[in-house]
Amino acid sequence: MDSAVVTFLVVIAVLSGIPAWLTGSILKRHCEKDGASGTDWIPFGFLPYAFTRFRHPHRFAVVWAYLFSNLVFFGAIVTFVVIRFSK
Numbered sequence: 001m002d003s004a005v006v007t008f009l010v011v012i013a014v015l016s017g018i019p020a021w022l023t024g025s026i027l028k029r030h031c032e033k034d035g036a037s038g039t040d041w042i043p044f045g046f047l048p049y050a051f052t053r054f055r056h057p058h059r060f061a062v063v064w065a066y067l068f069s070n071l072v073f074f075g076a077i078v079t080f081v082v083i084r085f086s087k
Contacts, residue, residue, distance in 0.1 A: 005083065006080070009076045009079060009080045009083075012072065012076040013073055013076040013077060013080075016069045016070075016072035016073040016076065017069070017073050018069075019065050019069040020066065020069035020070045020073050023062050023063075023065045023066035023069065024046060024066060026056070026062055027046040027049065027050055027054065027062065027066060028046065030049075030054055030055075030056065031046060031049050031054075034049075034053055036049045036053055044067075044070060046066065047066075047067070050062075050063045050066060051063070
């Protein structure tokens with residue numbers, strides 16, 4: 001596998017993982033405060049809470065960033081695995 005591709009995928013995974021972690025921590029804090037269930041160990045584990053009971057002044061931005069950054073993160077990981085094991 002080309003090292004430039006690996007470097008690119010690692011950078012994409014890191015840059016998308018940071019907002020996924022930060023928005024997940026915001027959702028986790030509000031979820032615990034509301035007494036709702038949800039876990040940050042399961043990918044997209046806070047989506048049911050985020051779409052129903054989550055109340056925040058920047059709700060749309062937090063939920064969109066959580067969803068988008070998780071999708072980009074997992075896309076980079078899946079692309080890496082497919083490229084790595086396709087040869």
